[in-house]
Amino acid sequence: EAYGIPTPAGEVVDDPQEAQAVASDIGGDVVLKIVSPDILHKSDIGGVEVGVKPADVRDTFEDLIVRARSYQSDATVLGVQVQEMLDLDAATETIIGINRDPQFGPLVLFGLGGIFVEVLEDTTLRVAPVSEPEVREMVDEVESAPLLHGARGRDPVDVDAVVEVIQRLSQLATDFPAILELDVNPLLATPDGATAVDLRLTLDQEEL
Ligand code: ADP
Ligand code: MG
Numbered sequence: 633e634a635y636g637i638p639t640p641a642g643e644v645v646d647d648p649q650e651a652q653a654v655a656s657d658i659g660g661d662v663v664l665k666i667v668s669p670d671i672l673h674k675s676d677i678g679g680v681e682v683g684v685k686p687a688d689v690r691d692t693f694e695d696l697i698v699r700a701r702s703y704q705s706d707a708t709v710l711g712v713q714v715q716e717m718l719d720l721d722a723a724t725e726t727i728i729g730i731n732r733d734p735q736f737g738p739l740v741l742f743g744l745g746g747i748f749v750e751v752l753e754d755t756t757l758r759v760a761p762v763s764e765p766e767v768r769e770m771v772d773e774v775e776s777a778p779l780l781h782g783a784r785g786r787d788p789v790d791v792d793a794v795v796e797v798i799q800r801l802s803q804l805a806t807d808f809p810a811i812l813e814l815d816v817n818p819l820l821a822t823p824d825g826a827t828a829v830d831l832r833l834t835l836d837q838e839e840l
Contacts, residue, residue, distance in 0.1 A: 635800045637816075638793075638827045642715035648690035654714040655689045662689065663715040665830075666696045670707040672832060677703040682717060689714070718820055718827060724779055724789050725818035726826075728798055730760065730805040732812050738805040742767075742798060744776040745818045752776075760802040767795045767802075780821065789821040797826050810839035 633639055643654045644667050655662045666679035674680045678699045684692045693712050700709050725745030732738050736759050743755035756770045771777065771791055782788035797819055805811050813834040820827045 635804045637797050637800050638825060640716040640718055640827060640829060642713060644711045644713045645693075646711040648693040651693040651712055651714050652686075652689045655684070655686055658714070658716050661685055661717050663713075663717050664689070664692050664696055665713045665715065666700045667710040667713050668700055668707050669710070670704055671700060674830075679703075715829075718829065719822075720820070723820040723822045724786075726780075726794060726821050727755075727815065727817040728801055728819055729817075730801060730811065730814040732805075732809075738802070738811075740770075740798065740802045740805075742770045743774055744779060748774075748776045761806045762799060762802045764795060764799060767798045770798065771795060787823040789823055790825050791821075793824075793826040794819065794821050797828065810836050812836050 641658050642662070645651045645654055651664070661683045664681045664684050665674055671677060671679055679696060681692050681696065696712055697709060700707050727741075727743050727745050727749055729741035730738050731741070738760035740758050740760045740762055741755050743749040748754045752775070754775045756773050758766055758770060762770070771780065771794055779786070780789045780791060780794070801814065801816065805814055811833060815832045816828045816830065817832070818829050820829050
């Protein structure tokens with residue numbers, strides 16, 4: 633948020649009442665996620681619940697804590713994130729990754745989410761910090777780029793917003809050498825913007 637990257641409304645809370653209060657401020661159905669440095673892939677352990685109705689927020693809070701504890705009894709649990717639910721049907725999932733190479737420094741990766749990255753390995757890389765023309769090139773050179781530009785009857789996504797988020801993240805990683813790795817997965821791209829829905833960071837304790 634400090635780097636001007638749009639994120640869904642929400643907060644990390646540590647009790648069910650607070651979770652309920654944040655959910656009612658957001659309004660409608662919400663998403664609840666476990667927040668723990670010991671759980672890097674939250675959905676793998678049932679740590680993400682989407683479409684939680686206001687009346688189910690407290691129980692879901694408790695369920696997530698129980699699942700975290702049964703996955704690893706001594707896991708550090710920082711709380712539960714209550715998040716605004718975004719419309720995935722109207723969005724294209726993209727990912728941005730940053731990895732620090734010992735010789736080149738931070739490398740920035742971009743791709744479309746899901747099978748495009750996992751199965752087809754359709755990604756592109758540059759050395760950070762990246763200029764705007766370089767980022768435009770990245771976004772256009774992945775094989776799945778036509779999906780961003782409105783293939784198959786979809787509305788084109790706001791490519792300018794995606795480009796801006798990539799640049800802002802690349803600047804963030806350049807400014808903080810302690811960031812060894814950073815993943816935004818997914819960055820949801822829609823016709824009117826791009827929102828970072830999930831973030832994972834690995835920090836170098838010696839640089840802090
Ligand atoms: P993880 O990658 O650790 O499993 P995520 O936060 O990425 O956790 O959530 C898993 C998936 O749940 C996302 O890839 C997305 O499809 C969906 N999701 C997460 N947050 C939201 C949200 N706020 N609105 C809609 N869908 C979401
Ligand atoms: Mg994720």
